Amino acid sequence: MRTRxxxxxxxxxxxxxxxxxxxxxxIGLVFYPPSQRHVDIARAxxxxxxxxxxxxxxxxxxxxxxxxVEDVLSAVPIDLLQFHGGESAExxxxxxxxYIKSVGMAGGDPAxxxxxxxxxxxxxxxxxxxxxxxxxxxxxxxGRKLPTSHRIIVAGGxxxxxxxxxxxxxxxxxxxxxxxxxxxxxxxxxxxxxAFTQEVHRG
Ligand SMILES: O=C(O)c1ccccc1N[C@@H]1O[C@H](COP(=O)(O)O)[C@@H](O)[C@H]1O
Numbered sequence: 001m002r003t004r005x006x007x008x009x010x011x012x013x014x015x016x017x018x019x020x021x022x023x024x025x026x027i028g029l030v031f032y033p034p035s036q037r038h039v040d041i042a043r044a045x046x047x048x049x050x051x052x053x054x055x056x057x058x059x060x061x062x063x064x065x066x067x068x069v070e071d072v073l074s075a076v077p078i079d080l081l082q083f084h085g086g087e088s089a090e091x092x093x094x095x096x097x098x099y100i101k102s103v104g105m106a107g108g109d110p111a112x113x114x115x116x117x118x119x120x121x122x123x124x125x126x127x128x129x130x131x132x133x134x135x136x137x138x139x140x141x142x143g144r145k146l147p148t149s150h151r152i153i154v155a156g157g158x159x160x161x162x163x164x165x166x167x168x169x170x171x172x173x174x175x176x177x178x179x180x181x182x183x184x185x186x187x188x189x190x191x192x193x194x195a196f197t198q199e200v201h202r203g
Pocket of ligand 1: 008009028030032035036037038060062084124126127133134135136137138155156157158176177178179180
């Protein structure tokens with residue numbers, strides 16, 4: 001099975017195109033103002049407009065309110081929602097959209113999140129502590145027992161030099177990377193993205 005690749009934290013249209021051309025199946029837009037990768041609605045719409053067909057646009061929210069999510073959905077063609085905070089299943093489902101739910105693996109229990117989110121299409125496992133923001137570049141213990149009820153997307157500190165090992169150990173549905181393919185926060189690096197996608201498929 002081919003491991004799907006999401007490159008998150010795209011802040012420039014050219015980086016969205018480059019990620020797709022280098023093998024990303026999805027790009028992520030961060031709607032979380034404290035993040036250095038936050039995009040406003042106008043910028044997000046510019047990026048989404050140039051992302052090639054057959055590449056998904058994922059909207060990432062972290063404990064946003066309903067109105068903030070709806071404002072984005074009314075202006076940006078988002079294919080999939082990613083909820084990265086402590087959102088309840090009711091909150092995530094209210095938009096009638098497909099969604100994935102993150103788990104902060106530093107102290108968080110993926111089985112508990114799996115049970116609470118039966119309708120999430122996948123669990124995205126990140127290295128942060130529950131309550132802390134993601135995108136921290138922290139790796140979690142890839143040897144941990146994981147639930148089998150959901151597809152798994154591995155995130156958290158993935159880089160070209162460690163992603164093959166993560167894929168080999170976990171055999172996830174997909175991988176997600178943000179800081180590991182950047183030259184500076186929010187700016188993606190083409191050689192790192194090329195190396196990353198190549199290594200995913202070697203794993
Ligand atoms: O990328 C961010 O700035 C971010 C902010 C708040 C929550 C999540 C964020 N990114 C997500 O974090 C993981 C791992 O990122 P990294 O590769 O360790 O930098 C990834 O799923 C991003 O989607």
